[in-house]
Amino acid sequence: MTQPAFLNLVLLSGEPEEKLQAARDAGFDQVEIWREDVEACHGGAARLAQQGIGFTNLQVLRDFTGAPGDLRRQKRDELRQFIEMAQALGCDTLQAPATTREDCIAQHIDEDLRWLASEAARFDMRIMYEPMAWCSVDNTLPKAWERLQRLDQPNIGLVVDLFHICALGGDASHLDNIPAERIYEVQLCDMAVQPSPQDKEAIMTLAKHQRQLPGAGIIDINSFVDKLKSAGYQGPVGIEVFNDDLKRQPPREAAQQAYAALRRFWP
Structure with missing residues (x-):
């Protein structure tokens, strides 16, 4: 692969170091790592940084934008903790999805994203803004892009996650008019069934327990791949699959299956 392949x-x-070794041995260049993985490692971020694999991003700064009341200050403190952890990993990108809170202060979201971009830029960090199917605001790629386009912050870009697009009935046309350089990563996956776009609980259950590896379900993955390649996308491409059955497998086997699935669609 000419582009970074991540898992x-x-x-x-397994343990964090075991996961990193399994991903590296399977062929991945990078991983998306969770704060919980870093905290679970004896030796922390500094030890994980020595494992010979890159970090696409550190996850996940939840519900940052529009946080109500005192939570707004707490979220800003949390961002600084994420930045410190990312620096120790040697990682320059944080993931901060659109808010899922129904009580978010919508009129604060633009201001919060500008502050987030400015604070991250002080440390040469980038922010991945992800529209998730159950977000209360910016739950689709076109909505999220409209906001980022308006705010025009050079260090905030989009996550393209096929699950969140297709779970709401979307397709590759959601990528239309988004410049390739404003997409910071592409997460491939599949799903066995099409949930009702109105059934948030069903979507969340599928998303967190039953995603499939690319090619094992009903998503027209090639249509997304073709559109991304036509647009000249050069960023990281990888696998984000929450699947209880795969997670019960030895990490080396699961990582190998994931890499093989990725290679089938993005050789």
Whole structure:
């Protein structure tokens, strides 16, 4: 692969160092690592940084934008903790999805994203803004892109996650008019069934327990791949699959299956 191939560690069981070794041995260049993985490692971020694999991003700064009341200050403190951890990993990108809170202060979201971008830029960090299917605001790629386009912050870009697009009935046309350089990563996966876009609980259950490896379900993955390649996308491409059955497998086996699935669609 000419582009970084990554694996989200949520697919794998085991200790953090074991997960990194399994991903590296399978052929991945990078991993998406969770704060919980770093905290679970004896020796922390500094030890994980020595494992010979790159970090696509550190996850996940939840519900940052529009946080109500005192939570807004707490979230800003949390960002600084994430930045410190990312620096120790040698990682320059944090993932901060759109808010899922129903009580978010919508009129604060633009201001919060500007502050987030400014604070991250002080440390040469980038922010991945992800529209998730159950977000209360910016739950689709076009909505998230409209906001980022308006705010025009050079260090905030989009996550393209096929699950979140297709779970709401979307397709590759959601990528239309988004410049390739404003997409910071692409997460491939599949799903066995099409949930009702109105059934948030069903979507969340599928997303967190039953995603499939690319090619094992009903998503037209090639249509997304073709559009991304036509647009000249050059960023990281990888696998984000939350799947209880795969997670019960030895991490080396699960990582190998994930890499093979990725290679089938993005050789």
